[in-house]
Amino acid sequence: MTTTGGPSGLEAYVLGRAYPVMPIPMVPEACIDVPAGPVTFVVEGRRLTDEAIIGNALERGGLDVIEQPDGVDDGGMTIHVLGAADRLEHLRFDCFEHEPHYHYIRNAEQANVVVRIDTFAEGDPTTWSLRCLRERLPEMLAHADATGLSEQVRAAGPELAAGIDRVAALMRGAA
DSSP states (O other): OOOOSSSSSSOOOOOSEEESSOOOOOOGGGEEEEEETTEEEEEEEEEEEHHHHHHHHHHHTOGGGSOOOOSOEEEEEEEEEEETTTOOEEEEEEEESSSOEEEEEETTTTEEEEEEOOHHHHOOHHHHHHHHHHHTHHHHHHHTTOHHHHHHHHTOOHHHHHHHHHHHHHHHHHO
């Protein structure tokens, strides 16, 4: 830990790594939409490579806004969480083979925060991600600055649970 000279002498903990660019866009032909009341889940098989990271950075702000990737080649299933009304993405769960992670997407800032999933503590990233959708979705949406959508999800009926069940079936089918 580094010191800051503040009252406690310690730097505040920061969740994940913030990037001043939006995440790499979905590939529509690899996506399956799952309507779920106030949200739409999108299930997608993804491959993340150096070229994809560099290409996205160049399109969205230049290479100076990210660390230069070196040897990234990972992939797996992804769950995107979009507002049903506007199709803005707010959360993304990348259940990748080597470095599973998730994103808090800050649309107003055109930025995102990437957080690694600790598979030693949390186990299988797909199981963990589905648990988050079932048990923590409103809180995670609020943290992504989607407070209105968060409240809609809190009030959602059985269509939300049915949507998550469909996502789980798609994720199991891909495995």
